[in-house]
Amino acid sequence: MNVVWRLRGGALDFECEPLEATAVSATIQRARDASDFTRRMAEEVRVGLQARPLSKLPSKYLYDDRGSALFDEITRLPEYYQTRTELAILETIADGVVEAVRPRELCELGSGVGRKVRLILDAMKGRGLLERCVLLDISEGFLVESAHQLDGDYPDLAVRGIAGDFLEDLPALGPGGGRLALFLAGTMGNLHPDRVPPFLRALARQLEPGDGFLLGLDLVKDEARLHAAYNDSAGVTAEFNRNVLRVVNTHLRADFEPEAFEHVAFYDRDNAWIEMRLRATRDMRVSVPGAELRLDLRRGDEIRTELSCKYTQPSLEARLAGTGLQIEGWHTDPEELFVSALLRRTGEAIPPEEPR
Ligand SMILES: C[S@@+](CC[C@H](N)C(=O)[O-])C[C@H]1O[C@@H](n2cnc3c(N)ncnc32)[C@H](O)[C@@H]1O
Numbered sequence: 001m002n003v004v005w006r007l008r009g010g011a012l013d014f015e016c017e018p019l020e021a022t023a024v025s026a027t028i029q030r031a032r033d034a035s036d037f038t039r040r041m042a043e044e045v046r047v048g049l050q051a052r053p054l055s056k057l058p059s060k061y062l063y064d065d066r067g068s069a070l071f072d073e074i075t076r077l078p079e080y081y082q083t084r085t086e087l088a089i090l091e092t093i094a095d096g097v098v099e100a101v102r103p104r105e106l107c108e109l110g111s112g113v114g115r116k117v118r119l120i121l122d123a124m125k126g127r128g129l130l131e132r133c134v135l136l137d138i139s140e141g142f143l144v145e146s147a148h149q150l151d152g153d154y155p156d157l158a159v160r161g162i163a164g165d166f167l168e169d170l171p172a173l174g175p176g177g178g179r180l181a182l183f184l185a186g187t188m189g190n191l192h193p194d195r196v197p198p199f200l201r202a203l204a205r206q207l208e209p210g211d212g213f214l215l216g217l218d219l220v221k222d223e224a225r226l227h228a229a230y231n232d233s234a235g236v237t238a239e240f241n242r243n244v245l246r247v248v249n250t251h252l253r254a255d256f257e258p259e260a261f262e263h264v265a266f267y268d269r270d271n272a273w274i275e276m277r278l279r280a281t282r283d284m285r286v287s288v289p290g291a292e293l294r295l296d297l298r299r300g301d302e303i304r305t306e307l308s309c310k311y312t313q314p315s316l317e318a319r320l321a322g323t324g325l326q327i328e329g330w331h332t333d334p335e336e337l338f339v340s341a342l343l344r345r346t347g348e349a350i351p352p353e354e355p356r
């Protein structure tokens with residue numbers, strides 16, 4: 001059963017049934033209940049931490065309230081060119097994108113603080129197209145807060161938040177038609193390249209031919225610039241990286257000591273991705289009761305916590321084959337650091353997902 005939360009003037013009501021409409025309200029749904037979330041997390045953490053030769057933790061678990069706040073801090077760092085570059089591109093193209101797609105529903109995957117979405121909402125408002133906005137994010141506290149903020153700032157907009165996983169829960173968006181989906185900040189780069197085509201097909205199933213998909217991707221570039229962006233001098237990215245251990249501690253009753261790990265981030269040229277890792281600074285035993293796991297880590301052992309793939313137009317095109325999506329616009333900044341690619345849902349039929 002979906003759990004429905006509804007905000008009324010800032011207070012959070014909890015109900016299991018859809019509620020009657022109120023004058024000011026954003027509807028927040030959980031795509032899965034809390035016990036299912038923890039069960040999946042336990043399974044992913046158990047498999048990931050036991051993977052060899054390199055153990056891994058899914059990057060989505062970097063984000064809880066603290067992780068989202070740290071990411072927001074990263075976006076303001078001088079070394080982190082991505083956010084200000086994408087904002088500048090979006091400011092330039094928002095009107096043109098809205099004019100081309102003429103959406104009645106804007107839907108952001110991995111919405112975070114929900115700041116950039118406003119540029120598109122304003123362009124929709126200017127054309128009398130402002131009807132619905134859907135935010136989907138795994139970080140529930142930030143999702144509730146940003147849905148509430150949008151609701152207050154755009155009184156004529158129906159705002160819906162979905163607390164869920166964009167790799168699993170896209171059907172919660174419902175059928176497409178008049179939809180413009182946003183996936184910004186290079187977040188698709190966090191997916192291993194093998195996971196990108198299935199993700200894109202899953203998204204295409206929620207779009208109708210002609211619907212739009214605005215995709216923000218970080219581009220392949222000078223390695224020193226990439227290295228600096230993921231190794232900031234203030235150490236905020238390091239703290240963000242260690243947050244994944246705090247999230248595992250909270251949900252799976254683990255006893256990781258985040259301060260006993262150092263932040264590692266490097267560019268892998270062959271794979272065109274930045275890899276973030278946590279390196280143990282001493283031998284230690286860690287127990288993760290929620291995942292029925294005990295780990296003996298040696299000093300120098302590493303856990304991969306995030307990939308951030310860097311794209312080119314050909315590398316995106318290669319991943320789009322057979323996904324029912326094609327590039328219509330390729331909008332970059334003058335230095336070609338970042339791209340906002342406008343994709344369109346074609347008429348190509350996408351078969352239903354194979355049962356797992
Ligand atoms: C890089 S941040 C981007 C935030 C915002 N869109 C922006 O442009 O600044 C990635 C966002 O995606 C969310 N996220 C990461 N993995 C996710 C997943 N598998 N499912 C849903 N949300 C996810 C995080 O909570 C975070 O808000």
